[in-house]
Amino acid sequence: MAMKSTKIYYNKELKFKDPIMIVGLPGIGGVGSLVAEHLKNEFKAKKFATLYSPHFIHQTIMLSDGRLRLVNNRFYHANIGKKDVVLLVGDTQATTPEGQYEVNEKIVKFFKTLGGKSVYTVGGYNISGNYVDYPRVFGVATTKKMIESLSDTKIIFGKATGAVWGSAGLIPAFSKKYNIDAACVMGETGVLEIDANAAKSVLQELSKVLGVKINLNNIDKIKKETERVIKEMEEAAKNMPENQQPTRDNLSYIR
């Protein structure tokens, strides 16, 4: 059967008890991907389903063993604390609005069939365009109840303004339609492609949500590497003619 629309295939069918889903897909500062991949690795999550879509970019990923695979999104399962957790990671998001609506509603419907109870999407929130030393964590949610359930965390509600792009916002929006509580949790970040510092802040808050300690050593390594690169660029900038010094705009090449 030809792939005319988004499809989810089981790699292994599993049963879940009141699962929660944490979604970390590519986006601002790479925060979502960093968080979800970190949880996947730390809690040895197992892949159980794969999503393909003709609305994804027409790319094939080259693997280190010489094989290739279509770009996709992948569902993993892990027991974290006492919870059944579904982790959603992936190479990409849909490239058009129509594709975004299709893919994200499909994800929510699939999670509903798993008996899904609540969803946390992870993203970055860019305020200043500068690297942030102590990133705050902002949230938006589908219901007052969800906001209250996060009152013991440092996630700040009601202060972020504007719009959330892509899956981080559409998955909660569709969750509401399917009666699943959902929140979008965003680490404050600048223009960097990979902002492990923002990811670390989010992980610290998710640790409270999940009721479990999360080892952050690997995130700390990425964070230090990022900070080293930024410092180098700042040093280099000092020696440039003034009108060529990096600004928020021309720094975008490091994205």
Add this chain to the structure above:
Amino acid sequence: MAMKSTKIYYNKELKFKDPIMIVGLPGIGGVGSLVAEHLKNEFKAKKFATLYSPHFIHQTIMLSDGRLRLVNNRFYHANIGKKDVVLLVGDTQATTPEGQYEVNEKIVKFFKTLGGKSVYTVGGYNISGNYVDYPRVFGVATTKKMIESLSDTKIIFGKATGAVWGSAGLIPAFSKKYNIDAACVMGETGVLEIDANAAKSVLQELSKVLGVKINLNNIDKIKKETERVIKEMEEAAKNMPENQQPTRDNLSYIR
């Protein structure tokens, strides 16, 4: 049911008597949005239906109470003067031609099911690219009868040339197909994103159409703020090297 095409959901089903619709969606100078939002607030209109579309940008709006919602268009109802008025406001318009045709025809069909009699869309009309102190109001309509019905206003017909983009033009065009009289009413404007002065001119003419006085205090506040910002930019420009002074083109950053 998955959202594969534009859908309108009732928040509350209402009955109307010969309703007229005023459409103010995002567009040139923000004129449409300013006008419709102003009427909504001044006449305490109530939301009764919401339109979602996979052709809208894939964004989710963050609300000040910490909750989120999908971008949408919203139908409000108010009694203005002796008329049943439907106001259409929204965050966005469709992002593709195909989406524009679908969304705007859906809007007209929905209004037809409400017993709709006439439609006024509001937009901006950019002639010079400069801020206009005394903006004129231009109109185009589906029928001679509609033009004549507006002969007591200062709306100028037959002078605007070129094309109207998006809903402001397509909703009247589809209204014609569904035997609803329609006009597009455009405030003369420059390149600013928010031109309350143009909105004020349109409101003054709609006041005659609706046969009711419209309090313009809130629009006047936005108008003064806009004029203050423009003055500041002009002052700042005087101190710039000549080749960096703002022109019609490089002023676009204030859009």
Add this chain to the structure above:
Amino acid sequence: MAMKSTKIYYNKELKFKDPIMIVGLPGIGGVGSLVAEHLKNEFKAKKFATLYSPHFIHQTIMLSDGRLRLVNNRFYHANIGKKDVVLLVGDTQATTPEGQYEVNEKIVKFFKTLGGKSVYTVGGYNISGNYVDYPRVFGVATTKKMIESLSDTKIIFGKATGAVWGSAGLIPAFSKKYNIDAACVMGETGVLEIDANAAKSVLQELSKVLGVKINLNNIDKIKKETERVIKEMEEAAKNMPENQQPTRDNLSYIR
């Protein structure tokens, strides 16, 4: 019925005898539009059908009498010489490849239902990017027979290289599928939006195809106006600092 795909509506149903179709839609140098509009005016053609498409740009045209209409393509009929001629003119072409394939196949199928025998599409062919004083006319056709039928004209076959964009090429390509002979006739042109000189050259050749004299006074007026504008620009260029003088690239603003 909602407009989900391209539709053609009859304004007046006509019967034709072995009609030929001449297609002049917006494109390089405006050559197609100039030629078809000129024939329409000179031979007092009457509109008999209108094509709308959700693949056209989402624009509505403002008419000089204060009314508006959706962008469209229009079929006209005229007796030219002894021939039943269908003229296709319009505001726009489809904005996407998918839309182009749909619209142009629809046009050919519609012409087939009219008993269509042969099609001539008109376009511009840009070789040098400069204004051409004595434009040649280039052709490509679906069959050897069609090329031979044009051997008494000065239309040059087999010399133009590369690709034809949009309707000027796709209509002949689909004509072949529907067993209609077709040729694309292109006036040599530069980068100008309106090149009446190229249009004139094409009209001189079509005059032979149609076996009729075509009054070119109106085209000559546009040609002279164009040449005056170009001269002015060249004069102005002489007084510019050298690095700001118009080149093929920066002249594009006059398109």
Add this chain to the structure above:
Amino acid sequence: MAMKSTKIYYNKELKFKDPIMIVGLPGIGGVGSLVAEHLKNEFKAKKFATLYSPHFIHQTIMLSDGRLRLVNNRFYHANIGKKDVVLLVGDTQATTPEGQYEVNEKIVKFFKTLGGKSVYTVGGYNISGNYVDYPRVFGVATTKKMIESLSDTKIIFGKATGAVWGSAGLIPAFSKKYNIDAACVMGETGVLEIDANAAKSVLQELSKVLGVKINLNNIDKIKKETERVIKEMEEAAKNMPENQQPTRDNLSYIR
């Protein structure tokens, strides 16, 4: 029947015995096209099927005999060594992700109906952005078995990183779904549109796959011409002011 989706038409129905397919479509460095066209010419392959798609660019190709044809992809057949070989060449690839998924799955399904056993797609792999004197050949494949079957060649597996764009990657990805072994073979290249040197390296490896000697004279001619052009540009660059000398980025105009 209107062309709403990708169609493959037989020019001549053929029977194959365990055919392999070599795919060379437009892409990085023109490597795929150069390789497949070279094989087509050297082994006097015959066209037997043509693929059209509304997802291809809306262009019509002007032929040297004065005729025209829609852009397409073409299937050729040749006996090379002892093998039944299908060569896929073409003017273009689909312009959208959705189109790429449709076209490439259609190609694989068609090859499956021919009894297809294995597929080799050919592309370019750009590492440095510079012209490469001795290009390496990189590979990715669908299965370990396919990688092993190429162990006698110099094709390097497991070293290329990142993503393959378009048909070169999607055709192998879909081959996997249809149980056809597939590899993507990439010649190392720079930013040139036509890199015959990279094509030559790939042909040398395919020669081993096909178990046949391939005459490379024609490729050598293109290679020499390319090298002459590059040398000229490098000479010209020496005389430019320093900040205008070609870099990886501004060399893109030669693409």
